Amino acid sequence: MRNFCIMKNGQASCCNNLNDLTKIITVIMKIADNIIQKAFRFRICEPSEIVQANLEQTLNLCRNLYNAALQERRDAYKLNRISLNYYDQANQLSEIKQINSEYKDVHSQVLQDVLKRIKKTFKAFFNRVKKGQAGFPRFKSPSRYDSFCYPQSGFSLTGNKLQLSKIGTVKLKLSRQIRGRIKTLTIKRECGKWFAVFTVETKAEPLPKTNKTVGLDVGIESFVTLSDGTRIDNWKYFESSQKQLKKAQRKVSRRKKFSNRWCKAVKQVKKIHAHIKNQRNDFQHKLSTHLVGEFQTIVCEDLNIKGMSRGILSKQVHDVGWSSFFQKIEYKVANTNRRLIKVSPNYTSQTCLCGHRMKKTLSRRWHNCLKCGLSIHRDELSAKIILLLGLSGQDLTKAVGL
Numbered sequence: 001m002r003n004f005c006i007m008k009n010g011q012a013s014c015c016n017n018l019n020d021l022t023k024i025i026t027v028i029m030k031i032a033d034n035i036i037q038k039a040f041r042f043r044i045c046e047p048s049e050i051v052q053a054n055l056e057q058t059l060n061l062c063r064n065l066y067n068a069a070l071q072e073r074r075d076a077y078k079l080n081r082i083s084l085n086y087y088d089q090a091n092q093l094s095e096i097k098q099i100n101s102e103y104k105d106v107h108s109q110v111l112q113d114v115l116k117r118i119k120k121t122f123k124a125f126f127n128r129v130k131k132g133q134a135g136f137p138r139f140k141s142p143s144r145y146d147s148f149c150y151p152q153s154g155f156s157l158t159g160n161k162l163q164l165s166k167i168g169t170v171k172l173k174l175s176r177q178i179r180g181r182i183k184t185l186t187i188k189r190e191c192g193k194w195f196a197v198f199t200v201e202t203k204a205e206p207l208p209k210t211n212k213t214v215g216l217d218v219g220i221e222s223f224v225t226l227s228d229g230t231r232i233d234n235w236k237y238f239e240s241s242q243k244q245l246k247k248a249q250r251k252v253s254r255r256k257k258f259s260n261r262w263c264k265a266v267k268q269v270k271k272i273h274a275h276i277k278n279q280r281n282d283f284q285h286k287l288s289t290h291l292v293g294e295f296q297t298i299v300c301e302d303l304n305i306k307g308m309s310r311g312i313l314s315k316q317v318h319d320v321g322w323s324s325f326f327q328k329i330e331y332k333v334a335n336t337n338r339r340l341i342k343v344s345p346n347y348t349s350q351t352c353l354c355g356h357r358m359k360k361t362l363s364r365r366w367h368n369c370l371k372c373g374l375s376i377h378r379d380e381l382s383a384k385i386i387l388l389l390g391l392s393g394q395d396l397t398k399a400v401g402l
């Protein structure tokens with residue numbers, strides 16, 4: 001039995017390497033051809049009762065399969081120290097369909113994609129283990145499993161009508177034209193609403209060259225300050241949405257846990273969260289597209305660098321979502337001929353343009369240099385220093401001409 005497993009794994013790993021190699025070659029060819037991936041997300045109009053039931057059922061079966069596959073991998077590892085791979089599990093799919101005929105009502109590639117998700121989850125888990133971080137993959141409750149994917153086929157789009165294999169036809173609110181070759185389709189449920197996300201492959205269109213450069217500083221007062229002094233605040237309804245959220249959260253904490261009224265309040269909080277997420281995404285997309293269009297080189301702080309944790313905490317990174325903003329700039333830059341440079345955030349707020357270093361508490365918003373007499377808003381100064389740092393190859397002494 002043991003020999004059989006080793007042989008089976010050996011074969012599969014050889015197959016894996018070959019697959020990896022093909023993937024790498026495909027990626028290289030795409031880069032050479034300037035081919036990029038884009039996502040288009042559309043709301044699905046209120047589906048009919050039958051389609052709605054089919055969507056729910058598919059999502060539920062996918063979740064059950066996910067949890068079962070996770071259980072199998074856990075058991076195999078805990079009991080026999082064997083790590084199962086994708087092929088070991090995918091080979092069982094036809095048998096699963098024989099035993100549980102409900103699975104015959106789900107497109108086969110959708111089921112395979114669930115097992116590929118497990119594969120990715122475990123890959124991430126083993127990477128975490130290597131780094132010494134714990135955290136075994138978790139079983140998914142209905143509220144934590146919200147999408148399934150057609151990785152190649154099983155769907156077709158004609159006009160705004162989307163035909164889903166084994167589910168039915170739905171109408172999309174097509175807010176823009178899909179450009180490029182459609183590769184995958186993910187059906188997602190968010191706060192009781194359904195969405196279709198298409199990933200497409202398309203040719204990157206280079207932007208006209210410019211000499212303009214910019215440094216970005218993220219701060220407490222404004223969302224981001226540019227090195228030319230422009231300050232950009234959060235979106236228009238940020239404050240009122242935050243107030244709404246706080247009010248709804250207070251309601252949850254006041255009500256008796258798991259009571260009807262409590263459930264209602266929790267639903268409300270989720271709804272506001274989703275709304276804020278949409279607003280934030282919209283705001284960040286518009287701003288990042290604008291910056292990438294305007295500037296050839298963009299320099300920002302690398303928020304992932306350890307050692308600035310105190311700075312990070314005081315800047316409440318996660319609340320405002322700078323990381324996701326920088327991520328958006330990063331992939332938009334990758335899709336064009338622009339450049340993004342990330343610099344170490346150490347001392348960017350303590351150094352003057354003349355090179356003089358002075359400690360400032362966070363509450364001190366204005367920089368008055370004792371050496372050169374420069375008087376400037378601290379965030380604008382930081383943005384200028386960040387830009388200099390990026391353009392000088394990350395050397396602070398060189399940047400400020402010491």
Ligand SMILES: [Zn+2]
Binds near residue numbers: 352353356373
């Ligand atoms: Zn100075």
